[in-house]
Amino acid sequence: xxxxxxxxxxxxxxxxxxxxxxxxxxxxxxxxxxxxxxxxxxxxxxxxxxxxxxxxxxxxxxxxxxxxxxxxxxxxxxxxxxxxxxxxxxxxxxxxxxxxxxxxxxxxxxxxxxxxxxxxxxxxxxxxxxxxxxxxxxxxxxxxxxxxxxxxxxxxxxxxxxxxxxxxxxxxxxxxxxxxxxxxxxxxxxxxxxxxxxxxxxxxxxxxxxxxxxxxxxxxxxxxxxxxxxxxxxxxxxxxxxxxxxxxxxxxxxxxxxxxxxxxxxxxxxxxxxxxxxxxxxxxxxxxxxxxxxxxxxxxxxxxxxxxxxxxxxxxxxxxxxxxxxxxxxxxxxxxxxxxxxxxxxxxxxxxxxxxxxxxxxxxxxxxxxxxxxxxxxxxxxxxxx
Numbered sequence: 001x002x003x004x005x006x007x008x009x010x011x012x013x014x015x016x017x018x019x020x021x022x023x024x025x026x027x028x029x030x031x032x033x034x035x036x037x038x039x040x041x042x043x044x045x046x047x048x049x050x051x052x053x054x055x056x057x058x059x060x061x062x063x064x065x066x067x068x069x070x071x072x073x074x075x076x077x078x079x080x081x082x083x084x085x086x087x088x089x090x091x092x093x094x095x096x097x098x099x100x101x102x103x104x105x106x107x108x109x110x111x112x113x114x115x116x117x118x119x120x121x122x123x124x125x126x127x128x129x130x131x132x133x134x135x136x137x138x139x140x141x142x143x144x145x146x147x148x149x150x151x152x153x154x155x156x157x158x159x160x161x162x163x164x165x166x167x168x169x170x171x172x173x174x175x176x177x178x179x180x181x182x183x184x185x186x187x188x189x190x191x192x193x194x195x196x197x198x199x200x201x202x203x204x205x206x207x208x209x210x211x212x213x214x215x216x217x218x219x220x221x222x223x224x225x226x227x228x229x230x231x232x233x234x235x236x237x238x239x240x241x242x243x244x245x246x247x248x249x250x251x252x253x254x255x256x257x258x259x260x261x262x263x264x265x266x267x268x269x270x271x272x273x274x275x276x277x278x279x280x281x282x283x284x285x286x287x288x289x290x291x292x293x294x295x296x297x298x299x300x301x302x303x304x305x306x307x308x309x310x311x312x313x314x315x316x317x318x319x320x321x322x323x324x325x326x327x328x329x330x331x332x333x334x335x336x337x338x339x340x341x342x343x344x345x346x347x348x349x350x351x352x353x354x355x356x357x358x359x360x361x362x363x364x365x366x367x368x369x370x371x372x373x374x375x376x377x378x379x380x381x382x383x384x385x386x
Contacts, residue, residue, distance in 0.1 A: 001048055001126045001127065001240070001241050001242070002045060002046065002240045002241075003047055003048055003049045003050065003051060003126070003238075004041065004045075004047050004049075004050040004236055004237070004239075005051055005053070005215065005217045005236065005237040006038065006051070006053075006217055006236040006237070007052055007053035007055060007165065007202025007203070007216075007217050007218075007219070008054065008055045008086070008202050008203065008218070008219040008220075009052070009070075009220065009221075010056075010219065010223060011031050011032060011035070011056060011057050011058060011062070012028070012057055012066040013058040015028060017323065018323050023290055023322045023323070024322075027258065027322055030221060030257065031221050031223075032069050032070070034220045034221040034255055034257065035074065035077075035220070038050070038077060038255070039077050039078065041236070041238075041255075042077055042079055045238055048080075049081070049082060049124070050077060050079060050080070050081045051129070052081060052083035052084070052202070053083075053163050053164065053200050053201055053202030053203075053217070054084050054085060054089070054133075054165030054202040055202060055203070056083055056089055057070065057096065058088055059088060059089065060090055060092075060096060060137070061096065062089075067105055068105050071109035071113070072109045074109075074110040075109045079112065080112050080124070082122070082124075082129055082131075082163070083114070083116070084116050084163045084165060084202075085097060085135065086202055086203060090134045090136055091115075091117040091134065092136050092137075116129070116163070117133055117135065118133070119132055119143070121151050121153075121154060123158065126159075127158050127159045127160070127161050127241070128154055128155050130147055130161065130162045130163065131163045132163060132165070132186075133165075134165055134166070138184060139183070139184055140182060142186060142190070143164055143186065144164050144187070144188070144191060145187075145190070147162060148190055148192065157243070159198065159244055160196045160197050160198075160244070161198045161200060162191075162196050162198070163200050164201055165184070165202040165203050166201075167183070167184055167186065167203055167204065168185065168188055168201070168214075186201070193213060197241055197244065197245065198213055198214075198248045199213055199214035199215070201216045201217070202216070203216070204218065205218055205223065205224065205233050206226065206231035206233050207233070207237070207252055209250070213248060215250055217235060217236055217237045218232060218233045218234065218235050220234065220235065220236050220255040220256065221257070221258060222234045222256045222258060225293070225295050225325075226262070233256065234254060234255060234256020235252045235254055236253050237252055238250070238252075238253055258292065259285070259286075259293065260292075260293050261285075261292060261293070261295070262295040265297040265299055266296070266298045266300070267300045268300030268301065268330065269301070270302075270306075271302055271303050271305060273300075274309055274313075277313075278313050281296075285317075288320070289319070290320070290321070293321055293322050293324075294317060294324050294325070296317075296325065296326050296327065297329070298310075298326070300331070301330070301331045301332075301333045302331075302333070303333060303334060303338055304332065304334045304335070304375040305338065307372055308375070308376050308379065332369075334371060334372075338375065342354035342358070342374065342375060343355045343358055350374070354374060357371040357374070
């Protein structure tokens with residue numbers, strides 16, 4: 001028996017930090033497309049069902065178009081999809097899962113979707129599912145506590161799969177290294193592990209094995225810059241269980257299609273070093289457009305001409321990426337040749353302004369910017385004339 005373990009789809013995520021509306025909408029659409037793409041994996045791997053461990057929606061109150069889009073994507077998976085609410089789409093009073101509109105869309109578009117709002121065993125032909133839904137955004141009691149005593153009348157032949165959403169051993173969605181949170185905390189050490197065959201976890205957006213039997217699958221489509229090399233978002237897990245008491249065989253599968261790049265800080269030591277940086281960044285984006293987000297830190301020193309070249313590169317990166325998050329700590333140092341070309345121009349007004357700015361650049365950052373702008377305008381004028 002093989003199934004797909006996924007979580008944290010967060011359909012409807014607003015991505016408010018992205019100012020360009022078409023790019024923002026493309027990123028939102030990609031989250032739906034990533035769910036649809038799971039259908040091919042289900043078919044190719046002959047998977048029996050899918051479990052979604054919380055946060056199918058980004059909000060407990062998604063709009064109707066988002067609800068319809070999710071149900072449509074789930075319906076295309078064809079196999080049973082078993083899901084629990086997470087902290088973002090919790091199952092409390094008035095929740096989306098109980099609303100008439102969702103229930104109608106589910107029935108018509110996703111009859112294969114089963115939402116567990118109660119902590120009680122559910123037996124399928126392949127396994128016994130033990131859901132631990134969140135019925136509030138934040139709970140201080142362990143959602144898995146009801147499993148510390150093995151429920152009566154569980155099958156002794158079918159594998160037992162726990163579905164839970166929360167933090168454990170320092171891994172949580174609110175902070176990728178928060179080891180002190182007591183909110184939605186799963187105390188897996190208190191579970192009688194021999195009585196359960198696999199613990200499917202959601203909430204942390206990176207892929208992580210907590211024990212041989214307990215895994216965070218991460219989000220199938222990355223939605224933030226990863227923190228640390230151990231954070232591996234953009235995956236789902238294929239889990240194979242040969243029977244009750246058998247060790248699970250877990251195979252990660254890469255699903256993410258949006259690139260979230262955060263290269264090491266760039267240190268520019270000369271104008272010549274900028275050429276190599278430009279080549280590396282263009283290669284990093286693969287020559288495409290609107291499929292990547294880039295977090296960039298630039299340090300070092302460039303001449304006026306070099307800073308103009310860098311500005312053109314940044315302009316291209318902003319156009320080609322969904323978002324460019326730039327930390328620019330660059331220092332502009334006009335070369336001797338550049339200063340002479342500006343301060344000795346035949347136009348006396350330009351020469352006077354350039355002289356005054358060149359004398360102030362050591363103490364006034366604004367003077368550097370103005371001198372650079374003066375140089376840029378002269379270059380543009382000369383190019384127009386030629």
